[in-house]
Amino acid sequence: MGVSERDPHSGHQTTGHEWNGIKELNTPVPWPVWFFLIATGLFAVVYWVLMPAWPLGRTYTQGLLGTDQRAIVTRQVTRANEDRASWTSRIAALDVKQIRADPTLMKAVRDDGHRLFGDNCAGCHGSDAGGNKGFPNLIDGDWLWGGSPDQIAETIAVGINSPAATNSRASQMLAFGRDGILDNDAVIAVTDYVRSLTDPGVTRGAGAKSVAAGRAVFAANCVACHGPDARGNQSLGAPDLADRTWLYGGDAQSVYTSIHDGRRGEMPAWGERLSAVDRKLLLVWLLDKGSAP
Ligand code: HEC
Ligand code: HEC
Numbered sequence: 001m002g003v004s005e006r007d008p009h010s011g012h013q014t015t016g017h018e019w020n021g022i023k024e025l026n027t028p029v030p031w032p033v034w035f036f037l038i039a040t041g042l043f044a045v046v047y048w049v050l051m052p053a054w055p056l057g058r059t060y061t062q063g064l065l066g067t068d069q070r071a072i073v074t075r076q077v078t079r080a081n082e083d084r085a086s087w088t089s090r091i092a093a094l095d096v097k098q099i100r101a102d103p104t105l106m107k108a109v110r111d112d113g114h115r116l117f118g119d120n121c122a123g124c125h126g127s128d129a130g131g132n133k134g135f136p137n138l139i140d141g142d143w144l145w146g147g148s149p150d151q152i153a154e155t156i157a158v159g160i161n162s163p164a165a166t167n168s169r170a171s172q173m174l175a176f177g178r179d180g181i182l183d184n185d186a187v188i189a190v191t192d193y194v195r196s197l198t199d200p201g202v203t204r205g206a207g208a209k210s211v212a213a214g215r216a217v218f219a220a221n222c223v224a225c226h227g228p229d230a231r232g233n234q235s236l237g238a239p240d241l242a243d244r245t246w247l248y249g250g251d252a253q254s255v256y257t258s259i260h261d262g263r264r265g266e267m268p269a270w271g272e273r274l275s276a277v278d279r280k281l282l283l284v285w286l287l288d289k290g291s292a293p
Contacts, residue, residue: 005023007023007025010025010027012025012026012027012028013025013026014026048061048063049063049064050063050064050065051063051065051067052067052068087104087105087108088277090102090105091105091108091109091277091280091281091284092276092277092280096149096280096283096284096287099280099284100284100287100288106284106288109281109284109285109288110285110288112281113281113282113284113285113286113288114285116274116278116281116282116285117129117282117285117286120270120273120274120282121282124267125137125138128289129286129289129290133247133248133249134247134248134263134265135265136247137245138286138289138290139286139289139290139291140245140290141290142240142243142245143234144171144232144234144237144238144239144247145160145169145234145237146234146235149283149287151234152283152286152287153279153280153283154169155169155267156270156271156279156282156283157269157270157271157279158269158271159266159267159268159269159270159271160237160265160266160267161264161265161266161267162266162267162268162269164268164269164272165269165271165272168269169237170237171236171237171263171264171265172236172262172264173225173238173258173262173263173264174262175260175261175262176190176221176259176260176262177259177260177261178260178261178262179262181221182217182221182259185213186213186214186217187256187259187260188210188256189210189211189213189214189217190214190217190218190221190222190259191214191252191255191256191259192207192210192211192214193210193211193213193214193215193217193218194214194218194230194241194255194259195250195252195255196211196214197230197241197242198241198242198243198244198250199250218230225238226238226239226240226241229242230242247263247265248263
């Protein structure tokens, strides 16, 4: 193996290895590589000394600075709760009307209520509380279970058809067709009658006979819950069928499906999952968004 041979072009020594006439240069490691190796090595040593670093069985090297992430987070949470307590205690103490009359509290309600709604309710009711098919709009002033602050607070706390809550509200639209309570002609007739309440076109021409038959079916089977004039009953969660707001849709197919298969909307109970203050925040946020008095 040749030793101390110099490459005439670069001036570097070769390693003495040769492949097909090409000789490998013995180029030194560039200085930036040394620089960063040494700098990062030094940094690591300094960091080990200052910060918590090495595990020692049951404990660990604490570091000279005494940094403790857990203590930092605990401090931050405590401080955030203290900041929040300055106004949450007032939310708890005041009634809905007083809260809504207080601009500083309402600012907190709008910020925190929006966040709470986004985290817990938007998945079903939509991010703007505008609802989806089967999930009611909460800001249109139209309520299945009543729109007074107490009624809304109760709905949020106990849920609807919620298996988790023993005192849940129970919403039971029977499956008149599927369960054989009504034959198919009767379901079609009562579908026509229900639709005629908001769409007079259904009664015209050949529809008139079906609507008349449907009125009788309605009187015999539906008034107990939806009321004699179909205006609904908030103590049963039975919707007003004579307004133009539909939970499951007002087209012939949707109304037929509601009556044939029944409906049983489920809303979780929040009494155990959200604190009383958070539920009140949501209530006031909803009233504010819906601009209910
Ligand atoms: C899993 C879906 C779901 C989630 C999440 C949900 N809801 Fe509901 N909510 C429903 C359904 C479905 C109904 C309608 C039930 C029925 O048919 O009577 C409803 C009804 C309501 C009602 C009654 C509306 C009326 O017209 O009387 C209120 C108020 C309400 N929800 C508030 C909330 C709030 C506040 C949250 C968040 C803390 C929330 N909901 C989260 C599904 C949900
Ligand atoms: C035991 C009470 C009860 C009876 C009886 C009843 N309903 Fe209902 N109905 C309800 C409830 C409660 C709802 C709401 C279901 C939900 O929110 O999931 C409802 C929902 C509906 C809907 C859907 C409304 C919408 O906005 O989408 C229609 C349509 C309807 N009922 C028609 C009828 C007709 C027609 C009859 C008679 C053949 C009838 N109901 C009998 C309780 C009842």
